[in-house]
Amino acid sequence: MLSSKTRTGLVFFPAFDWAISPTHPEREERLLYTQDQVFEEGILDIEGIVEFKPDIATTQDIQRVHFCVPDELSVVTESHLISAGGAKTIGVQVLEKNIERGFALVRPPGHHAMRVVHGARGFCNINIEAIMIEYLRQTYGVDRVAIVDTDCHHGDGTQDIYWHDPDTLFISVHQDGRTLYPGSGFQSEFGGPGAAGTTINLPLPPRTSEEGFLYVLENAILPILDQFKPDLIVNSAGQDNHYSDPITNMSFSAHGYAELTKRLQPHIAVLEGGYSIEGALPYVNVGIILAMAGLDCSGIREPDYEPEKLRQGPEITRYIEIVAKEALDVWKQGTGIREDNRKKNKLFQRDRRIFYDTDQISEAQREVVRACPDCSGLLTIDSQTDSGRRIFAIHIPRKGCKECREAGYKAYDSTDVRRYNRIFLQDRTCDQYFSRK
């Protein structure tokens, strides 16, 4: 009988009764063939692989991460709560040391959900990784966390949530934003003023294959992780870099995903996107599970896998070498930039527009953050949608200093409520959340 080298947990929640719409990629059928493959391979019988029933995330779990407008239950369905709860279950089991690693094979995904949530973007409503991470920080005192997002789409939601947090390293490797939704994730995006260098983007050209992905892993991701020294490594394990994915243009494979997982050694992997439901997901997921469990995955391959045909061209290879080098430069320079900014002790402002493609909402945001010498700084967001809804949100960071904290409460009390539909205060120093209208 097979037994795993690493005690590995699995939450499998295919939500067979939930879809965004009947023909949407995020539909009931998405993990059906993955289930068939996982069951047929007998993976759940492997000694040392344990399956857990997902928890259901609570409103409070969401309030640690998001400002949901008008409130949490208006923007999520039960399925989102189970999906986030499933990630949380794996996190808890790892922190409780019942397992060494774990994979939350859940849907719907979450990495496009930003701090402010007016609706669904890129099939995501709430950020399931961030909800898990903040729960683990709150409950187990975990401090330094690295998120490596290997979904083909830029993890703009996760990037947004951790943009100002120097204790969370966010690395996203994805198809270049000039060629794919959401159109962001360039190397010039490297974190807010007080957290410069802890957001690292690796935009890869279309048709990048195994060689390219493993190159950036070895030459950018692993060296940066090595220096960041995280307590916890989380992999947002999207599977749409696969050569058969219908909505992307990459040439990655099940073998490549397994190899990446083996080398990255995440404590926690969370399924994100991936819509080649027959040709990729069954094989990629089996590969990832086996790799996490420390088992041989050399036999895992798609029926139509031909590595020679998928091999990337030399110009792609050269381009990727530059991307990796620039990422390292960003990482190296980041420390100096954020130290400089924090010494200035000034307010920084960022204006931007956010489009919710799934729910067709357009949002205008003005974000003001204090580059604080003592903490990652008080953050305020003034957000208005094209439907006329306007909110004001105040975020006091987890390690917020006394001054930022007092300024936060002062802003909450003094902001003129008549100008907004709602005003929110998220105080992460004491895990409190308030709203008024």
Add this chain to the structure above:
Amino acid sequence: MIIGLDVGGTHTDAVLIGKGRILRQAKVATDHSNLFDCVWTCLDKVTRDVPPGTIRRAVLSTTLTTNAIAEAKLARTGVVVSAGPGIDPAGFRIGSHYHCVSGSIDHRGREIQPLREQEIEQIARRFLDEDVRQVGVVSKFSVRNPKHELMMAEIFRSSCDHIVMGHRISASLNFPRRIATAWLNAAVQPIHKRFFQAVKDSLKEKGLEIPIFVLKADGGTMSLEATIEVPGQTILSGPAASVMGALPFASATEDTLVLDIGGTTTDMAVLVRRVPLFEPLGARIGGHRTLIRALKTRSIALGGDSAVKVVDGELLIGPERNGPAMAYGGPSPTPTDALFVLGRAQNGDAQASRLGFQTIANQLGIAIEEAARRVFDSSCEKIISAAREMIDGINSRPVYTVKELLSSYKVEPVEILVLGGPAPFFASRLAQLTELPASAVPQWHVANAIGAAMARNTSEVTLFADTERGVALAPEEEFSRQVGKDFDREDAIALAFDLLREKCLKAGASESELDMEVVEDSQFNMVRGFYTAGRNIRVKVQTRPGLIPEYRELAQSMFNYCLLPEAI
């Protein structure tokens, strides 16, 4: 009249039931080295002078196949597997004639790589040389498309006695278990066939041509003829007999914990509103995980005859049994002896029990009654804690839909039913310790044999349809049919019910036993591009484990503690 017989680890029990009463009963010590003799002794006792033609059926639950596996007394069996890409099938090696061959089928049932017939022919020649006459053939995803298994079976047909095809034994997806289950069914087939042929012949010699049924691990019966093809289904029927014996006395509205406290082991199971729970995939036996449909039971090595000893100042109960309790002439003190010391059990040599317990008391440095109380309580507590673990396990079982997760039923027994020799004594103490009503099942010492006698047939049919490929398939039934684009869930259920009815009747069920239900039905729209290309339908129907209608009258009379008449 009906005969029920249950071979347990310690005793073999038989009952003859008629006119709503237990007419006769027999109990002999189980001799594992000669099962036939002890089965025959019991059958002979309960059928003595019974007029031919008056016995409607005999249901047997034996440990034959279970023991054959435990003692590795199995036929030389070859296993040939075709896996394709995925986990290396070399890791699933079972038996000493295991071969992996080429060929591959994917999760939709499409052939990815053909089988190479020469490879199989070569293995067939080798099996002939090695005198391997039992063969299991298994391919990955054969339940989606049995083509490769059928081809392999065809090649072995001329040179082998018995061939088990993976897709015929279960429709569940689990390749490693399918391999183990095919092997096991092939390996126990000769011994199973020989044994039951001998039972049948002996009854015939006596002038009794009784239809014989065998109890399965899922608490249902199957005609002897039908078991010859799939004898593996009859493993682990002992715990199932106990569950069926407790069934009439369990609450129809709440959950019940059933405990069968035997000589060597205690078997436990949970009934949810009088319905037994199944193992999600199948029984685990002798270290093999299988696809054999089985009731969810747990067995711990602790029974009335477990040997009690003190090692390094620590009190140990079991796991071994050295013989009966000292009160009945056994060699070492047991929990049953504790009951004698405490003055609860009677009709045995209490003096012998005291003698045994004095040693234990001396070693622990406590009074003899205190030692007996400690042994008895600690036995009860071990049983309770094992039952709690089992219930927790059941409640943490994953589900895969939002609806099921939000509404998932939490099993919480509110009563305990106890069977087995020391049942009444244990019941009262278990009630105190758990604060739940606990009682011994009427006729607790033979309730398992009654359970076997009264069990009705169970069968299950799994139907899989893929309208994009235009096929409906019930692999276990060797059924496949082309279907059109409009074939849907309702059609699938109707078709599955037809197949189930046919299967039940073939397995010896009567129309009155057919209580069919849908256990799983799902239908997925298969969207390719932005259009629905077909439907993927999965339906499972079954006749659930239950009792034949005669049980009502019997349960009534058992409740009233009828006297057992010695003659008919």
